[in-house]
Amino acid sequence: MIKLHLPYPPSGWDLYIGWGKTRRLSPTYKQWRNDTGYFIKAPKQAIDKPFALHVALRRQNMRQDIDNRSKAILDCLQHYGxxxxxxxxxxxxxxWDSDLPADCVVIIQVCEEGMAA
Structure with a gap:
């Protein structure tokens, strides 16, 4: 199990700019991913088995959707190995959880066989 305290992730709408061949990371996402790297200590070997990801976020306002925060987190975990x-x-x-020690708490657990059901 790996537990990480991370900065609040950007919305999935704010990850990229441009379309097709001009698509690239947005400045907002680049900055968040760079900042997040300071909070991540990658294991000696990346998790290469099926895993479960548990995310708790401190809600910043009632208009936010929780589902479009997962893409930034997963991509960042892959980027940092x-x-x-x-x-x-x-x-x-x-x-959502208002009693967190950080804006975003992530727990990664390798799945046991048969756990995916």
Whole structure:
């Protein structure tokens, strides 16, 4: 199990700018990913097995959707070598929690056989 305290992730709408060949990371996402790197200590070997990701967020306002925060988190974990590929995520749980020690708390657990059901 790996537990991380991270800065609040950007919305999925704020990750990229441009379309097609001009698509690139947005300045907002680049800055968040760079800042988040200071909070991540990658394991010696990236998780290369199916895993479960549990995310708790401190809600900043009532207009936010919880579901569009997961993409930034998964991509960042892959970028920093915590996970081999975000397609190995078999279970994703997310919740709002006002009593967190950080804006975003992430727990990664390798799935046991038969746990995906």
């Amino acid at each position: 915590v996970i081999k590929n975000d397609n190995l995520c078999e279970r994703l749980t997310m919740c």
